[in-house]
Amino acid sequence: MNVTTNNELKSTIGLSGLYYVMDPEIGLNIVDLGLIYEIQFDEDKHLITVIMTLTTQFCPMGESIVDATTQAMQERFQDYEINVKLTFNPPWNPDMISEEGNEFLNA
Amino acid sequence: MFTAGTNSPIKNTDYRVVLPFYAYAALSFLVATLLISFNVDSFTQHHFNGKTLAITHTMALGWGTMMILGASHQLFPVLIKGKLHSIHLAHISFISSALGIPMLVYAFYNLNFGLMADFGAVFINFAVISYLINLTISIVKSKKTNVHAVSAFTAVIWLLVTTFVGLLLVCNFQTPIFSKSSVYYLSLHAHLGIIGWFLLMIVGVGARLIPMFLISKYENTKILWWIYGLINTGLITFIITFTLGANIVFSLMPIGFILATLILFSRYIYKAYRLRIRKKIDGQVKISMVSVALIGIPLVVITGIILIFSSLGHQQFVMLYGFTIFFGFITAIILGMTFKTLPFIVWNKVYHHIAGLGKTPNPKELFKSKIFVANVISYFLGFTILSFGIINTNTITLNIGAILLVINAVFYNINVFTILFHQPKLQ
Numbered sequence: 001m002n003v004t005t006n007n008e009l010k011s012t013i014g015l016s017g018l019y020y021v022m023d024p025e026i027g028l029n030i031v032d033l034g035l036i037y038e039i040q041f042d043e044d045k046h047l048i049t050v051i052m053t054l055t056t057q058f059c060p061m062g063e064s065i066v067d068a069t070t071q072a073m074q075e076r077f078q079d080y081e082i083n084v085k086l087t088f089n090p091p092w093n094p095d096m097i098s099e100e101g102n103e104f105l106n107a
Numbered sequence: 108m109f110t111a112g113t114n115s116p117i118k119n120t121d122y123r124v125v126l127p128f129y130a131y132a133a134l135s136f137l138v139a140t141l142l143i144s145f146n147v148d149s150f151t152q153h154h155f156n157g158k159t160l161a162i163t164h165t166m167a168l169g170w171g172t173m174m175i176l177g178a179s180h181q182l183f184p185v186l187i188k189g190k191l192h193s194i195h196l197a198h199i200s201f202i203s204s205a206l207g208i209p210m211l212v213y214a215f216y217n218l219n220f221g222l223m224a225d226f227g228a229v230f231i232n233f234a235v236i237s238y239l240i241n242l243t244i245s246i247v248k249s250k251k252t253n254v255h256a257v258s259a260f261t262a263v264i265w266l267l268v269t270t271f272v273g274l275l276l277v278c279n280f281q282t283p284i285f286s287k288s289s290v291y292y293l294s295l296h297a298h299l300g301i302i303g304w305f306l307l308m309i310v311g312v313g314a315r316l317i318p319m320f321l322i323s324k325y326e327n328t329k330i331l332w333w334i335y336g337l338i339n340t341g342l343i344t345f346i347i348t349f350t351l352g353a354n355i356v357f358s359l360m361p362i363g364f365i366l367a368t369l370i371l372f373s374r375y376i377y378k379a380y381r382l383r384i385r386k387k388i389d390g391q392v393k394i395s396m397v398s399v400a401l402i403g404i405p406l407v408v409i410t411g412i413i414l415i416f417s418s419l420g421h422q423q424f425v426m427l428y429g430f431t432i433f434f435g436f437i438t439a440i441i442l443g444m445t446f447k448t449l450p451f452i453v454w455n456k457v458y459h460h461i462a463g464l465g466k467t468p469n470p471k472e473l474f475k476s477k478i479f480v481a482n483v484i485s486y487f488l489g490f491t492i493l494s495f496g497i498i499n500t501n502t503i504t505l506n507i508g509a510i511l512l513v514i515n516a517v518f519y520n521i522n523v524f525t526i527l528f529h530q531p532k533l534q
Contacts, residue, residue: 060182
């Protein structure tokens with residue numbers, strides 16, 4: 001898990017919420033799956049930008065995962081506007097799965 | 108450095124469009140198995156009889172086509188990375204086919220090719236045209252396409268050709284349109300649907316879904332284009348040999364193309380399996396993979412019919428050929444894929460707005476896994492026993508197989524309707 005951020009403390013709080021967001025097909029949370037690339041905090045605009053990906057561009061659950069990510073972040077940062085952006089550059093690959101995630105998938 | 112993209116992922120099709128198709132297909136499957144159990148004698152007769160026609164069309168249209176239409180309304184926007192053009196056209200497609208199928212089946216059951224059959228066939232064609240228009244405009248708007256979307260789109264065109272030929276055949280029973288009787292053209296009508304619609308759609312979309320569910324790193328678009336070309340060439344070759352008449356060598360050509368398709372597709376799925384990240388495979392994906400192997404059974408049977416049995420009484424093998432297609436690979440892949448797609452659609456409906464706020468159940472917890480296992484066991488037993496019953500025309504064997512298939516359909520319906528009526532549970 002390697003999430004780029006400009007605020008480590010707040011990012012950790014955010015990630016604690018994102019552990020509840022599951023990829024429903026895989027049954028693993030999106031943090032351990034390596035879907036979260038970046039969480040940026042703009043204190044002037046009270047804006048949080050989450051840059052994330054999906055395991056595949058064809059993911060039928062994409063809309064649901066993005067909405068759940070927004071809701072989980074909003075739950076923890078109620079005074080902020082949450083902007084979740086999808087990217088496929090770089091595309092997700094299995095090396096992005098955390099050690100815990102790999103243990104879960106191989107169990 | 109990451110490149111931030113859009114914040115609007117692929118929009119899912121409204122569940123109200125998709126779920127009726129699933130419910131209708133599940134009930135049709137039960138009806139088809141009940142029709143078999145009440146009419147097992149029809150398996151010992153010539154394949155052109157009212158009961159067999161009714162069972163075949165309940166399976167082909169009510170079960171296979173309705174299920175695929177439902178799933179593809181959900182999956183097609185995913186394949187073209189766009190949005191379904193119109194939910195109204197999707198509703199029209201459902202209502203029209205939902206009305207047409209029972210009319211046609213009822214007419215066939217009573218061997219009455221009158222107005223009921225005409226209207227049934229017209230409704231079904233109208234449903235397919237609505238669906239095709241919907242897909243075409245969706246593609247044009249999306250401007251993105253790939254081998255999976257092209258396969259699915261081409262399959263729908265073949266479906267329209269199939270249903271239109273079907274309409275003409277129904278009319279031909281009353282007023283001669285063709286030079287020969289409709290019975291002569293049955294195999295053309297059937298293969299347009301089996302190869303052009305079912306096989307092309309299942310292979311095209313299956314090549315996307317199965318690796319995705321395995322979380323596989325394997326992807327080879329070139330092979331998939333070859334598969335696409337081989338299926339279409341096989342079907343066109345069949346149409347030419349059927350129309351012009353052919354000797355045994357030419358009759359085997361379409362089988363050769365489909366066999367090559369099967370080998371390439373099996374190899375593709377195997378490679379995806381080998382390069383999968385998820386080591387533990389669930390039962391739904393397993394049965395979908397088994398269905399790939401089941402495509403081989405009708406191929407062996409039809410080759411046998413052409414090479415060996417054509418000089419003998421081969422009626423039972425023709426019956427077996429049809430049975431292993433509709434109750435073999437088509438049913439097997441639907442049994443598996445239903446529980447890889449429907450729980451997600453319902454999960455999205457129920458948990459979309461509360462996901463991320465607490466622990467939600469996994470989609471696979473929306474149905475009973477023990478019932479799924481019982482469903483699969485009764486299916487394979489029923490399929491195998493009934494297949495033997497068809498070959499040896501033994502009524503007891505046919506009855507046992509038929510009862511097992513009814514049990515399998517009951518289990519299937521229990522799970523499908525458990526999912527459809529799922530209520531939210533947030534921990």
